[in-house]
Amino acid sequence: MRFGLIMSEVAGGLRRNISMVVSVVLVTFISLTFVGAAILLQAQIGQMKGYWYDRAQVAVYFCTSASEIGNCNLTEATDEQKDAVEDQLASPALASLINDYEFESHEQAYDRYVEQFSDSEFSDFVSPEFLNEAFWVNLNDPTQSDALVESLSGLAGVEEVQDQRRYLDPIFAALNAASYTAIGIASLMLVAAVLLIATTIRLSAFSRRRELGIMRLVGASNRFIQTPFILEGVISALIGSVLAALAVIAIVRFFVIDYLGSTLQTTTAYIGITEALLVAPVLLVIGALLAAASAGVAINRYLKV
Numbered sequence: 001m002r003f004g005l006i007m008s009e010v011a012g013g014l015r016r017n018i019s020m021v022v023s024v025v026l027v028t029f030i031s032l033t034f035v036g037a038a039i040l041l042q043a044q045i046g047q048m049k050g051y052w053y054d055r056a057q058v059a060v061y062f063c064t065s066a067s068e069i070g071n072c073n074l075t076e077a078t079d080e081q082k083d084a085v086e087d088q089l090a091s092p093a094l095a096s097l098i099n100d101y102e103f104e105s106h107e108q109a110y111d112r113y114v115e116q117f118s119d120s121e122f123s124d125f126v127s128p129e130f131l132n133e134a135f136w137v138n139l140n141d142p143t144q145s146d147a148l149v150e151s152l153s154g155l156a157g158v159e160e161v162q163d164q165r166r167y168l169d170p171i172f173a174a175l176n177a178a179s180y181t182a183i184g185i186a187s188l189m190l191v192a193a194v195l196l197i198a199t200t201i202r203l204s205a206f207s208r209r210r211e212l213g214i215m216r217l218v219g220a221s222n223r224f225i226q227t228p229f230i231l232e233g234v235i236s237a238l239i240g241s242v243l244a245a246l247a248v249i250a251i252v253r254f255f256v257i258d259y260l261g262s263t264l265q266t267t268t269a270y271i272g273i274t275e276a277l278l279v280a281p282v283l284l285v286i287g288a289l290l291a292a293a294s295a296g297v298a299i300n301r302y303l304k305v
Helices: 002-016 017-055 079-090 106-117 142-150 166-209 209-217 224-262 273-304
Strands: 059-063 097-106 134-139 158-163
Touching: 002 158, 002 166, 017 158, 017 273, 059 079, 059 142, 079 097, 079 134, 079 142, 079 224, 097 106, 097 209, 134 142, 142 158, 166 273
Parallel strands: none
Antiparallel strands: 059 134, 059 158, 097 134
């Protein structure tokens, strides 16, 4: 009987404040969608780091007849200089850091260039001798690339020792910035949702002030009086949370898997439905807890007045 009475009060409160309930649902939906997107973006960044950092190589570029930087002086690296670099790679100091390495000749560099930039208007003006020969080195631990750079940069015939990770770091920094921006926007929206829920509950309590007065006179406890209002806030927020969870799953399914997975399928590893399904209950819990806390505080303060 008490449960039926409480639920009838909840239904009545939701009907009386339908416009405010819709506002709570929308604000909760938008804010938790940002929260879910930020969580998934962090998961994607983690996967991309694992994928790309494991494949990041250190390139030891040799001088060409057109090189003037590094140890070059418009002189092609000699076979002896290349052998000296290879001996250094095979030395005990570096061998333990290296998984494998391979040599790329002028012709191989040119073939790779043509494959990558065949549509460029400048590709017809590039000839093999202008492209650097190089050793491409795969490390056991890509974070130890500094040791390789320091050991090989000063050798004769070496134009540059280049760690490919330096090209990845700005990309991940930008993605992290986007993630933090989403978290910031989500935080502001969650604050707005909390304030809106509290306002909705206080207005609902004010519109039923005569009923609350009668309930107090007949001896109803504060918990019995507060419960319908808290449930109103929780139900409104849960509807928004469910919509946010569905939106996050839809983003992963249709944008990440279908679009990015089909257009960029060979370049990186992507998050999947499993990660989205793990985030969905987190959004539901966040929405319910915030709504319960804000509604509880609002109705408790109202009853004390």
